[in-house]
Each structure stands twice: as C-alpha cells, then as structure tokens.
Amino acid sequence: MFSVPALNYDYDALSDYISADIMQLHHDKHHQGYVDKLNAAVEKYPELQGRAVEELLVGLNSLPDDIRTTVRNNGGGHYNHCLFWVWMSPQGGGQPSGPLLEAILQRYETFETFQEEFAAKAISVFGSGWVWLQPNMDIITTPNQDSLLSSGEPAPLLGLDVWEHAYYLDYKNKRPEYIKAWWNVVNWPVVEARFDATN
Ligand SMILES: [Fe+2]
Structure with missing residues (x-):
C-alpha cells in the first residue's frame, strides 16, 4: 500500500511564501487523494502489489488497460508530490553551489x-x-x-x-x-x- 509521506516541516513553516492552508490541503487532501486512488487500482492486481511507484510509471504501457489511466494520473501524482515536498524547506532559497x-x-x-x-x-x-x-x-x-x-x-x-x-x-x-x-x-x-x- 502506498502512503503519503509526512512533511519534514510544519504546515506553516513556509508561510511567508506558501500558507499553511495550502500546504495542509495540498498534502493531506490532494496528495492523499492520489494515493487512495492508486491503492484502489493496484489492489485489483495482486501481481502489481509491492512494486515501487517508479516501476509502475516506467512500465505504464504494460499495465492492464483498465488501470493504466488511473496509475498515470494518480501514480504520477503520488511520485511528483513525494518529490515536491522535499524540494521545499523553510531553510530554502538562495542559489545552489x-x-x-x-x-x-x-x-x-x-x-x-x-x-x-x-x-x-x-x-x-x-x-x-x-x-x-x-x-x-x-x-x-x-x-x-x-x-x-x-x-x-x-x-x-x-x-x-x-x-x-x-x-x-x-x-x-x-x-x-x-x-x-x-x-x-x-x-x-x-x-x-x-x-x-x-x-
Ligand atoms: Fe499538487
């Protein structure tokens, strides 16, 4: 079963730029929604259970027809958002080195x-x-x-x-x-x- 990873910071930690309301909705509702729909799709196919979301997305075209679009949208949503949360930090900004x-x-x-x-x-x-x-x-x-x-x-x-x-x-x-x-x-x-x- 996939799950939404916890944020490494509080909902209001980025609030000078992104409000706690957005962070909470985005993380707890939108990302959770992708995870719930992804889990429901994969549940129908025991052979897919235990696969990493990356594997499902790389092999999208070989997935069963009836869940391919669901995995594209919701597996993609899960993968993209897992990255997005760690690409932000209250200590962020400036330039790379x-x-x-x-x-x-x-x-x-x-x-x-x-x-x-x-x-x-x-x-x-x-x-x-x-x-x-x-x-x-x-x-x-x-x-x-x-x-x-x-x-x-x-x-x-x-x-x-x-x-x-x-x-x-x-x-x-x-x-x-x-x-x-x-x-x-x-x-x-x-x-x-x-x-x-x-x-
Ligand atoms: Fe989003």
Missing part, C-alpha cells in the same frame, strides 16, 4: 537567466501541470500529473507544481507571483544531491 551551479551556469550563463527560463516555462503550462529541471539542464513541462519516467526521461532534479491547487488560495490567478515566491523555499542541497547522484 558546487557542480550543480556550474552546470546551470554553463547552460544558462547566469543563475537569474536560469530562473527566468524556468519561470517562463512554468507560466507557459496551459491548465494543470509541472515544470522540471532535468539532469542535462533542459527545462521541460508535463501536463496533468504525467510522470517523466513514463516517457523514458530520467528522474527530474527539481520540479514545480503549477496546478491551481498549489497556489490559488494565496495567489489567486497570479501564477507568476507564486513562481517568484517559490524560489525562496527551494531546497537546493536536495537538488544538488540528486544532480551529484546522476554523475
């Missing part, structure tokens, strides 16, 4: 240019979706809760949830303001460790 910063600068010349390109991609997502930084420094987007793993991409280094459930209570329709604020909570040491692990 070490090899990750070097790679960003090699590709984007300045950290600010990288942030601008990431934000532009995040703003460009029509409707609900995510924007990702990949190990090769590409910035790409996915719709809905689609996982990069299902399209043969490597696991992302960093990602931002641009579903309205992630920001609407605080920022209403102003997605660019949410993105700008979010940089202040990005947990760069986690992103650096993910980058180091790919090299």
Whole structure:
C-alpha cells in the first residue's frame, strides 16, 4: 500500500511564501487523494502489489488497460508530490553551489537567466501541470500529473507544481507571483544531491 509521506516541516513553516492552508490541503487532501486512488487500482492486481511507484510509471504501457489511466494520473501524482515536498524547506532559497551551479551556469550563463527560463516555462503550462529541471539542464513541462519516467526521461532534479491547487488560495490567478515566491523555499542541497547522484 502506498502512503503519503509526512512533511519534514510544519504546515506553516513556509508561510511567508506558501500558507499553511495550502500546504495542509495540498498534502493531506490532494496528495492523499492520489494515493487512495492508486491503492484502489493496484489492489485489483495482486501481481502489481509491492512494486515501487517508479516501476509502475516506467512500465505504464504494460499495465492492464483498465488501470493504466488511473496509475498515470494518480501514480504520477503520488511520485511528483513525494518529490515536491522535499524540494521545499523553510531553510530554502538562495542559489545552489558546487557542480550543480556550474552546470546551470554553463547552460544558462547566469543563475537569474536560469530562473527566468524556468519561470517562463512554468507560466507557459496551459491548465494543470509541472515544470522540471532535468539532469542535462533542459527545462521541460508535463501536463496533468504525467510522470517523466513514463516517457523514458530520467528522474527530474527539481520540479514545480503549477496546478491551481498549489497556489490559488494565496495567489489567486497570479501564477507568476507564486513562481517568484517559490524560489525562496527551494531546497537546493536536495537538488544538488540528486544532480551529484546522476554523475
Ligand atoms: Fe499538487
């Protein structure tokens, strides 16, 4: 059975940028909803039980027809959100350092240019979706809760949830303001460790 991991910080820990109301709803209701639907789907197939969510997403096309879309949406939602919670921290913000910063600068010349390109991609997502930084420094987007793993991409280094459930209570329709604020909570040491692990 899949479960929602506890946050490493209090619901109000990011409240200068993301309110406790959003964090609680997003974590306890939205993420829990994905997990509940994923568990209900996998329950029908004993042979799938015990598989990691990553395995299910990589092998999406070989899953039984009747649960493939459910796993795509809810397995993707579970995987994406597990990462999202640890990509944020009350001690976050600033810039990365070490090899990750070097790679960003090699590709984007300045950290600010990288942030601008990431934000532009995040703003460009029509409707609900995510924007990702990949190990090769590409910035790409996915719709809905689609996982990069299902399209043969490597696991992302960093990602931002641009579903309205992630920001609407605080920022209403102003997605660019949410993105700008979010940089202040990005947990760069986690992103650096993910980058180091790919090299
Ligand atoms: Fe979300």
